[in-house]
Amino acid sequence: QTLKDRSLTSVAELIKNGGARRIVVITGAGLSTAAGIPDFRSPKTGLYHNLARLNLPYAECVFDISYFRENPLPFYMLAKELYPGKFSPTISHVFIALLANKGLLRMLFTQNIDCLERVAGVPGHRIVEAHGSFATQRCIDCMTEFPDKEMREHIERGAPALCVRPECRGLVKPDIVFFGEQLPSAFFENRSAPASADLLLVLGTSLSVQPFASLSIMAAEGVPRVLFNKEKVGDVGSRADDVLCLGDCDSGVRKLADELGWRDELEQMWRD
Numbered sequence: 001q002t003l004k005d006r007s008l009t010s011v012a013e014l015i016k017n018g019g020a021r022r023i024v025v026i027t028g029a030g031l032s033t034a035a036g037i038p039d040f041r042s043p044k045t046g047l048y049h050n051l052a053r054l055n056l057p058y059a060e061c062v063f064d065i066s067y068f069r070e071n072p073l074p075f076y077m078l079a080k081e082l083y084p085g086k087f088s089p090t091i092s093h094v095f096i097a098l099l100a101n102k103g104l105l106r107m108l109f110t111q112n113i114d115c116l117e118r119v120a121g122v123p124g125h126r127i128v129e130a131h132g133s134f135a136t137q138r139c140i141d142c143m144t145e146f147p148d149k150e151m152r153e154h155i156e157r158g159a160p161a162l163c164v165r166p167e168c169r170g171l172v173k174p175d176i177v178f179f180g181e182q183l184p185s186a187f188f189e190n191r192s193a194p195a196s197a198d199l200l201l202v203l204g205t206s207l208s209v210q211p212f213a214s215l216s217i218m219a220a221e222g223v224p225r226v227l228f229n230k231e232k233v234g235d236v237g238s239r240a241d242d243v244l245c246l247g248d249c250d251s252g253v254r255k256l257a258d259e260l261g262w263r264d265e266l267e268q269m270w271r272d
């Protein structure tokens, strides 16, 4: 066993004594709920529950590429609610940036499309946005890029944008990965990172969407996996070196920062 026991104190010791220098972090929507962005699957507050009012055939179809071709409006309505620019990073986002500042972050894999990791200061080359992001957009037919400023206007008006090429006029979609689409090449290029990690942190994800969820099982046996989540997810907890920190991830991260002696630095960085 790598850890003395299954506690955050032992995880902090491992980091402090240099036993964890290639940390891989995997995250999902729960990382951003404290920033005011709803997650997908939480009962009552999750987006999928609240999409019921749109009379969709099923909630996930809002991210389904074939459904989008027929009816892009529900997605555009949702995009208006989620569009980056109105939200600030949480202390958990900043903790990941702090790991990067200390040279301990090997890679962050996020399913989030809110870009808050970048805003928090995690360097771009350490982030794999596995489900894409709102940063760019293109026509779903001819793939021609569409300008950012105009996209913002379309999203604010809830009016689907059409391709800039008059002979095409296909629908424009932000470069977020829909069901039925390939994940970005960066995901596949970096997919082996968890296998060479010496510590895996899992924050705010239900680990219910593949292939992303498979990252959590790729950590080598004996490599501690720490879960900061409201509920137990995936198979985290089943290995001897797994540590469960159940509850809201910001409290968990603050606890770990306390154990590391990084708490003041973290709070300072978050305030700035």
Ligand code: OAD
Binding pocket: 027, 028, 029, 030, 031, 033, 034, 039, 040, 041, 042, 046, 060, 063, 111, 112, 131, 177, 178, 179, 203, 204, 205, 206, 207, 208, 209, 228, 229, 230, 231, 233, 247, 248, 249, 250
């Ligand atoms: P989910 O909504 O499926 O899961 C969020 C998880 O975070 C749940 O386990 C919550 O209990 C937990 N949670 C919520 N708030 C939390 C908090 N403050 N602290 C700790 N835990 C919290 O979201 P994802 O796992 O990100 O795909 O969903 C994965 C993918 O499903 C998304 O990327 C999206 C969706 O369909 C696409 O858009 C393609």
